[in-house]
Amino acid sequence: MAGASIAERLGQEAKTPSxxxxxxxxVVVVVGSGAGGGTLANELCRRGIRxxxxxxxxxxxxxDYHEEEWPAFNQMAWLDNRTTSGGWRVARDFxxxxxxxxxxxxxxxxxxxxACPRFKDYEFRIREAYGEIxxxxxxxxxxxxxxxxxxxxxxxxxxxxxxxxxxxPLPANNNYKVFANGAERVGYGGYATGPYATNAEPFDxxxxxxxxxxxxxxxKHGAKWSTLIAELPKAAATGKLDLRADAHAVQITxxxxxxxxxxxxxDADGALRRQRARAVCVAGNAIESARLLLLSSSxxxxxxxxxxxxxxxxxxxxxxxxSVYGSFAEPVRMYRGETMAGIIADESVNDPDxxxxxxxxxxxxxxxxxxxxxxxxxxxxxxxxxxxxxAYERTAGMWLVGEDMPQETNAVTLNPDISDQHGLPVPxxxxxxxxNDVAMxxxxxxxxxxVYEAVGALATTKTPPYPSTHNLGTCRMSARPEDGVVNGxxxxxxVPNLFVSDGSVFTTGAAANPTLTIVxxxxxxxxxxxxxxxxxxx
Amino acid sequence: MALLTSGELDAHVDxxxxxxxxMFPHExxxxxxxxxxxxxxxxxxxxxxxxxxxxxxxxxELAAADFADRDEAGRLDYLRGIAGTAFFEQVRxxxxxxxxxxxxxxxxxxxxxxxxxxxxxxxxxxxDLDWLPAPRVEEAx
Numbered sequence: 001m002a003g004a005s006i007a008e009r010l011g012q013e014a015k016t017p018s019x020x021x022x023x024x025x026x027v028v029v030v031v032g033s034g035a036g037g038g039t040l041a042n043e044l045c046r047r048g049i050r051x052x053x054x055x056x057x058x059x060x061x062x063x064d065y066h067e068e069e070w071p072a073f074n075q076m077a078w079l080d081n082r083t084t085s086g087g088w089r090v091a092r093d094f095x096x097x098x099x100x101x102x103x104x105x106x107x108x109x110x111x112x113x114x115a116c117p118r119f120k121d122y123e124f125r126i127r128e129a130y131g132e133i134x135x136x137x138x139x140x141x142x143x144x145x146x147x148x149x150x151x152x153x154x155x156x157x158x159x160x161x162x163x164x165x166x167x168x169p170l171p172a173n174n175n176y177k178v179f180a181n182g183a184e185r186v187g188y189g190g191y192a193t194g195p196y197a198t199n200a201e202p203f204d205x206x207x208x209x210x211x212x213x214x215x216x217x218x219x220k221h222g223a224k225w226s227t228l229i230a231e232l233p234k235a236a237a238t239g240k241l242d243l244r245a246d247a248h249a250v251q252i253t254x255x256x257x258x259x260x261x262x263x264x265x266x267d268a269d270g271a272l273r274r275q276r277a278r279a280v281c282v283a284g285n286a287i288e289s290a291r292l293l294l295l296s297s298s299x300x301x302x303x304x305x306x307x308x309x310x311x312x313x314x315x316x317x318x319x320x321x322x323s324v325y326g327s328f329a330e331p332v333r334m335y336r337g338e339t340m341a342g343i344i345a346d347e348s349v350n351d352p353d354x355x356x357x358x359x360x361x362x363x364x365x366x367x368x369x370x371x372x373x374x375x376x377x378x379x380x381x382x383x384x385x386x387x388x389x390x391a392y393e394r395t396a397g398m399w400l401v402g403e404d405m406p407q408e409t410n411a412v413t414l415n416p417d418i419s420d421q422h423g424l425p426v427p428x429x430x431x432x433x434x435x436n437d438v439a440m441x442x443x444x445x446x447x448x449x450x451v452y453e454a455v456g457a458l459a460t461t462k463t464p465p466y467p468s469t470h471n472l473g474t475c476r477m478s479a480r481p482e483d484g485v486v487n488g489x490x491x492x493x494x495v496p497n498l499f500v501s502d503g504s505v506f507t508t509g510a511a512a513n514p515t516l517t518i519v520x521x522x523x524x525x526x527x528x529x530x531x532x533x534x535x536x537x538x
Numbered sequence: 539m540a541l542l543t544s545g546e547l548d549a550h551v552d553x554x555x556x557x558x559x560x561m562f563p564h565e566x567x568x569x570x571x572x573x574x575x576x577x578x579x580x581x582x583x584x585x586x587x588x589x590x591x592x593x594x595x596x597x598x599e600l601a602a603a604d605f606a607d608r609d610e611a612g613r614l615d616y617l618r619g620i621a622g623t624a625f626f627e628q629v630r631x632x633x634x635x636x637x638x639x640x641x642x643x644x645x646x647x648x649x650x651x652x653x654x655x656x657x658x659x660x661x662x663x664x665x666d667l668d669w670l671p672a673p674r675v676e677e678a679x
Contacts, residue, residue, distance in 0.1 A: 066652075067651070067652035067653070067654055068639075068651065068652060069639075070635065070639055163676070163677055169675045169676055170675065171665060171675060172665060172672060172673055172675050173664045173665055174663075174664065174665060174666065174667040176673070176675075177665070177667045177670050177672070177673055178667070178670065180673030180674065180675075181670045181671065181673055184673065189678045190677070190678055191673070191674070191678075192674070192675060192676055192677040192678075193675040194677075209658070209660070210654075210657055210658025210659070210660045211658050211659045211660040211664035212653050212654060212658035212659065213653070213658075213659065213664075214652075214653075214654070220654045221654065221658065330667075330669040331648070331667070332667060333648070333663065333666075333667070335649060335650070336650075336659035336662070336663055336664040336666075337659055337664035337665065368644075368649055368651065369638050369639075369643065369644050369647055369649040369651075370635070370638050370639045372638075373634050373637075373638035374634050374635065374638075379630075381561050381562060381617075381621075381630050381633075382561070382562075382563075382614065382617070383563055383614070385562070386562050386563055386564050389564070389638070389647060390564060390566075390647065392647040392648055392649055393647060393648025393649070455670060
């Protein structure tokens with residue numbers, strides 16, 4: 001690897017030989033290598049637990065990545081067929097692309113921008129904080145902020161989050177200068193360039209940012225935390241990791257007692273394999289994790305594995321989302337620099353006087369010309385559209401991310417009529433906005449536009465939600481087995497050696513970007529699972 | 539199997555380029571990006587029986603409506619009348635992923651694109667905006 005960049009070297013170091021036998025029933029199998037699965041694997045391996053990671057996608061590394069938006073999308077995105085239904089606009093504009101997640105080693109941690117707010121205490125117990133909300137399937141988390149705080153600390157330390165634990169902030173880029181000045185002028189005080197999991201200075205063997213602005217495209221430089229370059233190489237170095245790319249999970253199998261005993265998958269050569277397992281941890285992102293449990297039905301579990309509650313696939317959340325773009329008289333060049341290194345936290349409170357419950361963040365966002373054209377107003381054309389594009393160089397952008405309401409009817413189900421390239425039923429994603437989501441989005445759009453108008457915007461554009469990058473809730477945590485799929489450690493109520501290890505477990509979505517919380521939960525789950533293994537419980 | 543001959547392709551590129559400019563009018567754009575987008579539309583249609591048939595029918599109707607002889611407002615008027623049809627959507631959707639994925643257009647719109655080989659924007663203006671004061675970057679106390 002002489003001459004290879006740090007990011008390329010680390011991505012290569014995540015590769016492992018096939019270490020463990022398919023009939024080795026002592027390994028833990030983790031399905032998925034993203035923020036949840038990749039972190040969990042490292043935390044298990046460093047405790048000496050032999051771990052097989054099955055990743056459906058290829059092992060891409062820094063030199064493979066494209067910075068051009070369409071080639072990067074076509075290389076990284078999960079593009080296996082999916083269907084949509086419901087009233088959300090994504091079902092009309094992108095009927096086969098409900099979500100924008102990654103199918104590659106590192107999962108969607110190779111695509112995330114890096115924003116790292118923590119949940120707030122009330123966001124773990126919103127049934128209590130918000131009261132009864134018609135149409136919402138509200139439930140309090142079985143854990144609270146106090147349970148998670150030590151793991152938030154560990155997550156922030158491992159990810160090198162700016163503004164935390166003495167780590168310096170990123171400098172202000174052009175997009176942030178507009179955003180922060182607008183915030184100040186409308187009276188928001190809670191703005192900063194982070195917390196953000198991209199290095200402002202070298203950290204953990206990875207370089208400081210070059211202000212490239214291509215975190216969504218994998219980050220060729222390696223300043224951003226991802227499991228590909230920060231967790232999996234460390235796991236590989238322990239000798240306890242067996243990372244299998246191009247391994248698409250088909251079904252979790254179980255024994256006569258109802259314990260998970262292996263995972264059947266299709267390997268890179270198209271061969272059907274079965275890896276036996278002591279425990280199985282599902283971390284395929286909320287659509288695929290629910291789909292895999294539903295695909296794992298059997299005569300004794302006719303509705304899917306771990307689904308006695310009937311909640312697998314339900315309560316699908318995707319966050320409020322929406323964007324505002326403002327155009328100005330002077331150049332902005334929003335694309336230069338770290339994409340999401342700007343957060344306004346003032347609206348992340350529960351203040352029902354605004355006309356909705358729950359809160360939201362504003363965060364800087366930039367799209368390149370190809371993606372702005374595709375997503376700023378899907379389906380648009382004509383002089384208004386071209387005026388928006390003509391203003392590109394003078395445009396600033398922000399994303400609005402907030403809590404959406406869990407609804408039992410918003411669900412991932414198996415589509416019986418359409419199969420994927422492996423012959424497996426594709427997932428259908430049904431979503432209708434809740435009235436609270438609509439009210440929050442309208443308010444957030446207005447407030448976002450006001451930020452830009454305060455610094456002289458000539459025009460603002462309110463952009464609808466993109467295909468979902470935050471996919472949550474489909475295997476939710478609950479105190480009681482009848483209310484949800486897993487307990488406070490992500491352990492299935494019905495199957496004690498089956499775990500869910502990604503955003504699927506979120507009982508409610510909170511306003512914060514989910515990755516930090518997914519990582520914190522994975523660290524906590526690894527500690528618990530290691531204890532269970534040591535004590536013979538699993 | 540190609541469904542259009544190369545001679546037909548060339549003829550259609552001119553008509554489609556005019557249509558693309560009417561649909562996505564950028565005053566400052568030269569003909570090149572519009573022609574490349576039109577060529578991509580015609581090439582894609584040339585491999586697909588329904589798309590080529592839709593394209594031929596749609597272009598024939600444009601000609602019958604004297605589309606090329608109309609002024610800009612007249613062309614927009616016509617396009618508003620056919621917006622949402624399969625023909626219109628076939629063209630519009632392809633323009634989005636070709637015209638705006640063209641490096642000449644990026645340059646015309648002031649987008650510099652990939653920057654890794656140039657060392658990112660750290661030394662090339664990531665913070666060169668000078669018409670607003672430098673804001674605080676730390677969180678509020």
